[in-house]
Every structure is written in structure tokens, then in C-alpha cells.
Amino acid sequence: xxxxxxxxxxxxxxxxxxxxxxxxxxxxQLEANADRIKTEFGDSADIQIRRLRIGRDGQRHxxxxxxxxxxxxxxxxxxxxxxxxxxxxxxxxxxxVFQYLKEQMLAVAEVTETDRMARVLMALGGGDxxxxxxxxxxALIFDTKGWEQRGIEEPITESTIRxxxxxxxxxxxxxxxxxxxxxxxxxxxxxxxxIGRVSQTRIALVYVDGLAEERMVDEVRRxxxxxxxxAIQGSGHLEEYITDAPYSPFPVWMPTERPDRAAGxxxxxxxxxxxxxxxxxxxAPATFTMFLxxxxxxxxxxxxxxxxxxLRFAAFVASLILPSVYVAIVTFHQEMxxxxxxxxxxxxxxxxxxxxxxxxxxxxxxFEVMREAGVRLPRIVGTAIxxxxxxxxxxxxxxxxxxxxxxxxxxAATGIASFSVPIYSFGIAPRMLRFVFLLLAGSLGLxxxxxxxxxxxxxxxxxxxxxxxxxEPLAPLVVSDLKDSLIRAPWWxxxxxxxxxxxxxxxxxxxxxxRPGRFPTERREKER
Amino acid sequence: MLSGRQVxxxxxxxxxxxxxxxxxxxxxxxxxxxxxxxxxxxxEEGKLQLTMLVAKPFALGGGxxxxxxxxxxxxxxxxxxxxxxxxxxxxxxxPRRLFFAHNRWVLFGEELAREGIxxxxxxxxxxxxxxxxxxxxxxxxxxASQMLQTRFxxxxxxxEGARGIxxxxxxxxxxxxxxxxxxxxxxxxSPGVSPVASRADIVPRPKDPDVRGExxxxxxxxxxxxxxxxxxxxxxxxxxxxxxxxxxxxxxxSEVRSALLVIEDPGNPGQRIGIEITRARGQSSVEHVDGxxxxxxxxxxxxxxxxxxxxxxxxxxxxxLLEKRMAQAIREDIYAAVSKGQxxxxxxxxxxxxxxxxxPRLWSxxxxxxxxxxxxxxxxxxxxxxxxxRTGLVIRSDKLTSR
Numbered sequence: 017x018x019x020x021x022x023x024x025x026x027x028x029x030x031x032x033x034x035x036x037x038x039x040x041x042x043x044x045q046l047e048a049n050a051d052r053i054k055t056e057f058g059d060s061a062d063i064q065i066r067r068l069r070i071g072r073d074g075q076r077h078x079x080x081x082x083x084x085x086x087x088x089x090x091x092x093x094x095x096x097x098x099x100x101x102x103x104x105x106x107x108x109x110x111x112x113v114f115q116y117l118k119e120q121m122l123a124v125a126e127v128t129e130t131d132r133m134a135r136v137l138m139a140l141g142g143g144d145x146x147x148x149x150x151x152x153x154x155a156l157i158f159d160t161k162g163w164e165q166r167g168i169e170e171p172i173t174e175s176t177i178r179x180x181x182x183x184x185x186x187x188x189x190x191x192x193x194x195x196x197x198x199x200x201x202x203x204x205x206x207x208x209x210x211i212g213r214v215s216q217t218r219i220a221l222v223y224v225d226g227l228a229e230e231r232m233v234d235e236v237r238r239x240x241x242x243x244x245x246x247a248i249q250g251s252g253h254l255e256e257y258i259t260d261a262p263y264s265p266f267p268v269w270m271p272t273e274r275p276d277r278a279a280g281x282x283x284x285x286x287x288x289x290x291x292x293x294x295x296x297x298x299x300a301p302a303t304f305t306m307f308l309x310x311x312x313x314x315x316x317x318x319x320x321x322x323x324x325x326x327l328r329f330a331a332f333v334a335s336l337i338l339p340s341v342y343v344a345i346v347t348f349h350q351e352m353x354x355x356x357x358x359x360x361x362x363x364x365x366x367x368x369x370x371x372x373x374x375x376x377x378x379x380x381x382x383f384e385v386m387r388e389a390g391v392r393l394p395r396i397v398g399t400a401i402x403x404x405x406x407x408x409x410x411x412x413x414x415x416x417x418x419x420x421x422x423x424x425x426x427x428a429a430t431g432i433a434s435f436s437v438p439i440y441s442f443g444i445a446p447r448m449l450r451f452v453f454l455l456l457a458g459s460l461g462l463x464x465x466x467x468x469x470x471x472x473x474x475x476x477x478x479x480x481x482x483x484x485x486x487x488e489p490l491a492p493l494v495v496s497d498l499k500d501s502l503i504r505a506p507w508w509x510x511x512x513x514x515x516x517x518x519x520x521x522x523x524x525x526x527x528x529x530x531r532p533g534r535f536p537t538e539r540r541e542k543e544r
Numbered sequence: 545m546l547s548g549r550q551v552x553x554x555x556x557x558x559x560x561x562x563x564x565x566x567x568x569x570x571x572x573x574x575x576x577x578x579x580x581x582x583x584x585x586x587x588e589e590g591k592l593q594l595t596m597l598v599a600k601p602f603a604l605g606g607g608x609x610x611x612x613x614x615x616x617x618x619x620x621x622x623x624x625x626x627x628x629x630x631x632x633x634x635x636x637x638x639p640r641r642l643f644f645a646h647n648r649w650v651l652f653g654e655e656l657a658r659e660g661i662x663x664x665x666x667x668x669x670x671x672x673x674x675x676x677x678x679x680x681x682x683x684x685x686x687x688a689s690q691m692l693q694t695r696f697x698x699x700x701x702x703x704e705g706a707r708g709i710x711x712x713x714x715x716x717x718x719x720x721x722x723x724x725x726x727x728x729x730x731x732x733x734s735p736g737v738s739p740v741a742s743r744a745d746i747v748p749r750p751k752d753p754d755v756r757g758e759x760x761x762x763x764x765x766x767x768x769x770x771x772x773x774x775x776x777x778x779x780x781x782x783x784x785x786x787x788x789x790x791x792x793x794x795x796x797x798s799e800v801r802s803a804l805l806v807i808e809d810p811g812n813p814g815q816r817i818g819i820e821i822t823r824a825r826g827q828s829s830v831e832h833v834d835g836x837x838x839x840x841x842x843x844x845x846x847x848x849x850x851x852x853x854x855x856x857x858x859x860x861x862x863x864x865l866l867e868k869r870m871a872q873a874i875r876e877d878i879y880a881a882v883s884k885g886q887x888x889x890x891x892x893x894x895x896x897x898x899x900x901x902x903x904p905r906l907w908s909x910x911x912x913x914x915x916x917x918x919x920x921x922x923x924x925x926x927x928x929x930x931x932x933x934r935t936g937l938v939i940r941s942d943k944l945t946s947r
Contacts, residue, residue: 347569348568350570350575350645350646351645351646351673355579355648355704358572359601360601361572362572362573362575362601363601363603365571365572365573366601366602371571372571
């Protein structure tokens with residue numbers, strides 16, 4: 017059904033974007049080209065067409081076309097306009113002049129020559145400038161990109177205390193540079209794709225040659241090449257086209273804002289996809305335990321990292337099933353709690369009109385609404401929402417005996433637990449499934465919760481990310497990879513690459529003698 | 545996507561789920577938590593009277609909502625031919641469904657206990673909701689319903705108060721027996737051992753004084769004292785053990801966790817020394833010698849000198865004397881318990897069950913006359929090894945020099 021829909025859609029797209037034909041060539045007449053471009057862009061206001069007479073003698077006509085706002089005007093003036101107007105140009109045929117301009121005169125780093133209209137139109141859209149010369153059916157394309165962009169800032173969603181403060185930005189070129197700065201080896205490969213018939217989004221497939229499995233890279237290439245749509249708007253958009261599990265609430269491509277994280281993944285043999293226009297880049301194969309890691313884990317002490325990871329895992333589980341376990345115990349299994357606790361809960365439930373499961377559903381829904389309202393509003397108003405929501409509403413609801421205090425505690429604890437899941441898109445799954453579990457708990461008790469957990473677990477172990485099992489290294493068990501799963505072993509002990517990802521050159525990261533107490537100098541002395 | 549066949553299988557699996565599981569949703573506030581329950585003979589001939597203590601959650605926690613003046617429990621009783629019927633009848637008096645999973649006590653009135661409690665116990669072993677960890681006790685000289693109306697200091701729930709006293713006394717004194725329903729039923733069923741249960745007496749409750757000693761509350765209620773043990777023969781109550789007899793039983797059963805023995809000071813006649821027992825172990829065996837049965841009880845006890853009413857300077861000879869007297873005190877406890885058991889003709893030590901395990905063939909010959917003939921006349925050898933380890937923070941008593 018899905019593929020049929022997609023085919024239908026694709027056919028419609030092809031009708032729409034029929035012009036210009038790939039074969040259409042340029043004219044040797046300047047005005048003909050100018051008119052063609054004008055009609056293509058529909059007389060858009062930001063098209064700038066500069067008519068020139070080049071050379072000091074001003075004999076030859078030329079056209080310089082660019083799109084305002086996408087180009088660096090100062091650079092265009094200095095590198096292209098000034099030499100064109102102020103220097104002598106040898107006389108000759110149009111083609112000779114054209115060659116001279118291209119090869120000797122213009123001080124621009126990247127100049128390409130083309131005779132295709134489609135190529136010219138694309139270049140203009142991408143922020144390049146195009147020069148036409150009288151009597152020549154070709155155009156010169158200069159790389160004059162230069163637009164307003166955000167500088168490199170600290171990543172907002174994945175901040176660390178001790179780690180790097182650099183985050184990806186919206187510009188793909190800056191992002192490839194951020195990766196190159198971390199992996200200087202020439203084995204770092206950046207393959208660029210342009211995807212989206214209309215948006216012409218630049219996408220880069222990045223991997224380290226010799227570390228990444230070739231079949232995996234081929235598979236990603238195949239998936240990227242298979243995309244034929246109008247536009248790619250960001251990493252979430254692209255992810256839906258290339259994911260292994262289109263129906264799962266769990267992401268199998270890990271979005272990250274941190275170049276150090278992406279670089280770390282590359283060094284393990286993983287693949288990174290950079291998308292122009294978003295600071296969130298995609299990493300795969302991504303496994304369950306990766307989503308519970310933070311950048312902090314790798315740059316702080318391994319002991320605390322190993323303690324925090326199980327804690328985060330527990331928080332993840334709590335954010336999934338804490339309210340449902342509470343509901344199940346209070347409405348089905350009152351014998352399971354210590355007497356004093358059950359009496360205390362009973363005394364708090366006294367006078368609450370709603371059944372526990374509806375009380376929980378209501379509170380969770382209100383919590384989601386508050387969260388949604390707080391996220392969308394400007395930051396200053398957002399705080400007001402949380403004060404009104406949490407303090408006023410919560411307190412009043414408890415006083416009015418609409419909800420029991422312990423339910424407020426459970427919902428708040430669940431909310432806090434859900435915030436400790438480091439990757440936002442991963443925290444979404446428990447957020448949604450929580451409601452499913454609540455319904456199961458309200459109808460079947462703990463039995464329902466267990467059934468739900470079983471179903472969820474079956475789903476999770478059947479997921480794959482680029483062919484790597486989602487629960488690796490836990491299921492299938494890969495003993496050597498447990499060092500970087502729910503714990504983070506000391507760096508000197510992690511001497512193999514992840515087996516299913518970087519098996520290819522699994523040999524070594526650290527020499528054995530780098531382990532504590534065996535420093536190279538010491539050893540040499542002993543040998544002497 | 546999914547084919548019709550797959551969808552129908554999925555639906556079938558979902559339907560299967562509803563066949564199993566816990567389809568018995570009950571909101572917590574619709575439950576009446578029974579905290580203790582007493583069983584007596586009803587006035588009507590042949591019927592049982594059940595007295596139930598139901599917790600009032602709104603009178604407990606909840607901070608501002610709670611009212612400290614309000615009683616934390618509601619007491620009511622109902623009757624029936626069987627325990628189950630009485631419980632069901634009780635539901636006609638209670639606006640909330642009676643819930644037994646948090647029940648702490650099953651208390652029997654003395655009159656019923658003397659006639660036998662088999663019929664009253666059956667329900668507790670069948671029912672899945674109540675636990676086998678409830679404590680079993682007998683109210684001495686009164687009915688269970690009277691006993692359940694007593695109050696305790698510090699705890700608003702009488703069931704918790706009684707449990708606190710039981711645990712505390714078991715840890716500090718070992719003059720009580722802690723019997724859970726499971727053990728009671730087991731010893732009722734196994735050959736060669738008679739069950740015991742906790743014993744509860746009603747004592748007058750002192751007036752409530754404030755800190756200056758002035759009486760705040762004039763009404764004198766009653767409180768329960770839990771000490772000693774109730775002794776059964778089969779399912780009939782036959783007698784009571786006092787504190788030292790109960791301790792004697794605990795020495796043999798190796799259930800003394802800590803105790804305080806008071807012995808006479810060997811150096812100063814008439815003065816007393818308190819010895820805290822820190823570790824004790826008891827073992828018993830039964831041997832058949834020359835046609836007679838002999839029970840051998842071996843107890844090892846360790847203790848330290850807790851306090852004294854006179855001056856004690858621990859020298860070797862005094863120390864040995866102290867240890868001897870300590871052993872003697874333990875021996876006296878055990879003698880008292882054994883002779884009480886022989887008098888009542890009930891083997892609550894379980895000597896018979898030891899014989900059953902070590903020599904089943906011999907046991908099957910004597911099984912029928914064990915309780916009535918053999919046990920009451922059998923010889924008992926008691927071997928106590930006692931050791932005094934420490935004297936506390938000082939070695940000898942502080943001497944009053946200004947005398």
C-alpha cells in the first residue's frame with residue numbers, strides 16, 4: 017500500500033517539474049539567456065542581472081547574474097567585477113576571450129564552465145554567480161556563496177560539562193570541516209549528494225575508509241540514491257526515507273548535534289549523514305545503548321559514567337512504566353505493598369472521585385499539554401506556564417481532591433525520569449508508549465504490564481539499524497562490547513572495536529602496555 | 545502491510561490475553577483493610593463469632609486530613625456457621641469489601657481454643673487472599689473480641705502495636721513465641737510435635753498522664769500484654785507457659801536471639817547480676833536406651849555481664865562461678881518447660897518428630913502412645929555450655945571511695 021502511494025506521488029512530481037529539460041543548451045545571445053533565466057525564476061525580485069561591457073576598452077558585452085542574499089557581494093566585486101571592468105582583455109574571438117577569463121584573469125577559487133541551462137539554474141539557486149560572454153554559448157560559474165549564518169555554538173540538546181563545546185551548525189561545509197578537524201586522516205571520506213528535485217538539498221555521506229563496512233556504505237548509498245522527492249527539509253525528514261524500521265516509534269538513526277559524538281561513531285566504523293540546513297546529523301548503525309549515552313560519558317571518569325548509565329537506563333524504564341505499575345498495584349495487587357504504605361496510599365485516595373487509571377491518564381495528559389505549551393512558547397512565558405501548571409494547578413487539584421498527592425508524585429517522577437533520557441527523539445517512544453502501558457495496567461493489572469513489556473521487548477530485539485541488531489551487544493550477546501554498553505569501561509580496556517560494526521579492522525585501539533602501571537618508559541627500563 | 549490473516553491472528557492473541565490475568569479490578573478506596581481478626585464461640589450454639597479490626601485510612605496519614613482523636617480502627621463482629629460464612633456476613637455490615645491480604649493476626653478466644661480450632665483454621669489454609677504469615681495468638685481468660693478492643697501506646701493501629709510488642713519482646717527477652725499461621729498449620733500436621741501460639745493477656749491500661757504526671761484522660765482502658773505461650777494438644781488448647789517456661793522452650797528450639805538472665809552474685813549473697821545473652825544454640829535428640837526413651841538437649845550460650853547490684857571484680861574463679869550459675873539458670877528454664885509439657889501430656893518440643901525423622905520404624909510403633917504415655921515419663925538430659933565473654937565498657941564495677 018505504502019509503495020503504491022509513493023509511486024503515485026512520484027508520478028505526480030514528475031509531471032510538475034518537467035522543465036527545464038536536461039538537454040537544453042545555452043544560447044550565444046546574451047539577452048536570450050537572460051530572458052530564459054528570468055522566465056525560469058518567474059521574474060523573482062532577488063534575481064540580479066548586471067549588464068557589463070568588459071575590458072578597459074569596453075568592446076565586449078557580458079552578463080553577470082546572481083541571486084541577492086545568497087552571494088558575498090564584496091567578494092564578487094573584488095574578485096570578478098573589478099578585474100572584468102578595469103583590466104585589458106586581449107582581442108580575439110568570443111571563445112578565446114572566454115578561455116582567457118576562465119584560466120587567467122578571474123581570481124576565484126572555484127570556477128566551472130557549462131553549456132547547460134539546467135546547470136546554470138542550479139548554480140544560481142545554490143549561491144553561485146554566472147557570467148555569460150557575448151557570442152559564446154557557454155557560461156562561467158563562480159563560487160561566490162556567502163550568506164548570513166549562525167556561528168558554531170554550544171549544542172543545546174546535548175550539552176556537556178567537560179566535553180567539547182562545539183556543535184554542528186546549519187551549513188554543511190562547516191559541518192564537514194568540524195568532522196575533518198577531528199579526524200585528519202585522508203581516510204575520512206565525504207561523498208556528496210544533492211537530493212530533492214526542488215530543494216536541491218546537499219547531503220554528505222561520511223565514513224572512514226577501512227573502518228566502515230563497505231556493504232554498509234553501499235547500502236546507505238543505495239538508499240540515498242533511491243530518494244526522489246521534492247524536498248528534504250532536515251534530518252528527521254531524511255530519516256523517514258532511509259530508516260530500517262519505518263513503523264517503529266524507536267529511532268534507528270541517531271540524531272546528534274555533537275561533532276565529537278559523530279567523530280567517535282565514525283571511528284567505530286559507523287556512518288554519518290550530514291544534511292544541509294540542520295544542526296542535527298544522523299548516525300547509524302545506532303543501537304539501543306547508544307541512545308542512553310551522553311558525550312559526557314566519554315570525557316568524564318569511567319566510574320561515574322558506569323554508574324550513570326544504569327541510572328539513565330532505570331530512568332528510561334521508569335519513564336515508560338512507572339505510572340502503569342503504580343496503577344496496577346493500587347487497583348489490582350493491593351497485597352504487594354507493605355501495610356503501612358498501602359494504608360497511606362488508601363488515605364490519600366480517600367475522596368478522590370476518579371478511578372486510579374483515569375486519574376493517571378488525566379494527569380499524564382495534562383503533563384503532556386503543559387510540556388507542549390512550555391516548549392512552543394517563548395522562554396520567558398514558558399517559565400510562567402510551568403509555574404502556573406506545576407505549582408498552582410497541581411496544588412489546587414490536590415487540595416480540591418481531584419487527584420491524590422501520591423499520583424502527583426508519580427507523574428512528576430515520571431516526567432523527571434523522561435527528561436534524563438539524553439537523546440530527545442529516543443525519549444519520544446516511552447512518552448507515547450506510557451499511555452499504552454497505562455491502559456494495559458488499568459485493564460489487566462501487572463499481567464498487562466508484563467505482556468506489554470514482552471511485546472515491546474520482542475519488537476526491540478527485532479529492530480535493526482543498517483542490519484545491526486538494535487539490542488547488540490546485549491542481544492545478541494557480544495561479550496567484548498559489553499564494555500561500552502550499560503557501563504563505560506576505562507578507555508585502556510576497550511581495545512577492540514564494536515564487533516558487528518567495526519569488525520573489519522577490529523584489532524586495536526590501545527596497546528596493551530598503555531594499561532595502568534605499565535607505562536612504556538617503565539617497561540623500557542626493566543628491559544634494560 | 546499486514547494481511548487479513550495476520551490481522552485476525554493478532555486479534556486472536558489479544559483476545560487470549562483477556563482469558564488470563566487479573567480481571568478483578570478494585571479501587572483501593574473500596575477496600576476495607578482487615579488488620580486483625582478474632583474468632584470466638586458465638587452465643588448461638590455451634591456458631592462462630594468473628595471480630596474484625598478494619599483500618600480507617602482517613603484517620604491515619606494524609607497530614608491535615610487526619611484526626612488524631614478519631615480511632616484508627618473500626619471494630620465489628622459477625623457470626624456464621626463457618627469462618628467463611630461469618631466473613632461473608634460481615635460484608636453486609638461493612639460498606640467496603642473486606643480485604644484480608646494485610647491481616648496481621650488471627651486471635652482465638654480461650655473458650656473456643658479449648659474446644660479445638662481445627663474448623664476455624666481450615667478457611668485460612670484454603671483462602672488465597674489471606675497470608676500464611678499472620679500471627680496466631682490465643683487470648684487468655686477472655687474472648688478474642690474483648691482482646692481486640694484493647695489499645696496500645698505509640699501505635700494507633702492495635703494490630704501494629706501488638707506486632708511491635710511481639711517482635712520487640714522476641715528480640716530482647718525471648719519470653720514469647722512468634723508463631724505464624726504457616727508454622728502453626730505445619731506443626732498441627734506433622735507427627736510428634738504439638739503446636740504453640742502466642743499468648744495475650746488483658747491488663748489494665750494506665751491512665752494517660754502528661755509530662756508533669758497529671759492525669760489527662762480519666763477513662764482507664766485496657767491493654768494487651770503479649771508474653772508466654774499457649775500450648776496445644778492437637779488442635780485443643782491445654783495450657784499456658786509463663787515467661788521462664790517459654791524461654792525454656794526457646795532454648796530448646798534454638799530460638800533465643802537475646803535474653804536477660806538474672807543470677808545471684810556468687811561473691812555477695814543476696815545481690816543480683818544481670819547477664820545479657822548474645823548468642824545461643826540449642827540441639828535436641830532422642831535416644832532409645834534399654835527400652836526407655838531419653839531426650840538429650842544441648843544448649844550453648846554466650847553472654848556478657850550486663851549489670852549488677854553490687855561490686856563485681858571479675859577474677860577467674862568468680863568468672864567460672866558466674867558461668868556455672870548462668871548455665872544453671874538456663875537449665876532451670878528448660879526443666880520448667882519440660883515438666884510443664886510432661887504434666888500437660890503434650891510434646892511441643894517436637895521430640896517425637898525428631899524420633900520420626902531419625903528412626904521412622906520405631907516411631908510407627910510408639911506413635912499412638914507418644915503424647916500420652918511415653919513423652920510424659922521420658923528422661924530428659926540437659927547439657928548447657930555457657931560462656932561469659934565481656935563485661936561491657938568497664939571491667940570492674942565503679943568503687944564508691946567516699947564511703
